[in-house]
Amino acid sequence: MGTLHIFDMDGTLLTGSTANLEVARRLGTLPELQALEARFAAGELDTRGFSATLHTLWGHLTTADVTAAYTAGPWLDGIADVCADIRARGEHSAVITMSPDFFARHLLDLGFDDVIASRFPPLPFSAPLDPAGILTPDDKVRLAEELRTRHGLPRTRCVAYGDSMSDAPPLPPPHPHRRRQRRPPPGRHRRRRLPRPRPHRGLPPRPLPATQLTRRPP
Structure with missing residues (x-):
């Protein structure tokens, strides 16, 4: 039996x-984003209101801007190796991700x-x-x-990787397995290597009937 790894x-x-931080750095809109995040933290906005404001704020965002922001991000080392090992x-x-x-x-x-994603x-x-x-x-x-059901797996064969309790929801009780990365203090981007999943764990490749889904081509 396989395993579903959700990151x-x-x-x-x-x-x-x-x-959002990486894109805001690229566009020079960090103060606006920080103000928006403060409103979100205060409960003045939900995720949809937050995203609607981003849509307005970043009206001239280009694909090149996003690619540059993504490339400059502080990503964990070894992500591609782990994905290859899982596959x-x-x-x-x-x-x-929201x-x-x-x-x-x-x-x-x-x-x-x-x-x-959204x-x-x-x-x-x-x-x-x-x-x-x-x-x-x-x-x-x-x-x-939906992913778990699509692959015909029990919850005991699902592993969630997150950095805080806010990532707990993807695997509801009673049988979730979760691994967490500790979040560095704000502004400190310590690069770490993603640990390989244990041999009995893994993940599946197929689409969901969800409009947000982007699937890796075969």
Whole structure:
């Protein structure tokens, strides 16, 4: 029996940072993003309101900007090696993140089978943002369950990799296995190597009936 490996992106694969922070650094909009995050932390905005404001703030964002921000990010070392190891054992890997899909989809190039993220219009934004495409914490639970069901695996064969208790939802009780990376203090980007999963663990490659899903081509 295989195993499903579900990875968080912000603070886990992308250590000590987030997709939004890296894009904001590239565009010179860090003060605006920090103000937005403060409103989100205070409960003034949900993920959809947050994303709608980003859509307006980054109206001229280009694919080249995103690629540069992604490339400059403090990624863990060894991600591609781990994905290759998982695949070689017939197992499956996925990333579920509430961050924008225009950033997260780059992870497919490292070998993840599925990347599920909040859906934004094509860059540069010329179409309105559809709130239904923006993920919430509850969506992470639903999507993880859909992945697990699609591969016909029990919860005991699912492993979640995250950096904090905010990543606990993807594997609901009663049988989740979770590994966590400790989050460095803000501003300190210590590069670490992603540990290889144990031989009995792995991940699957196929699509979900979810609009946010980006799938690695065969």
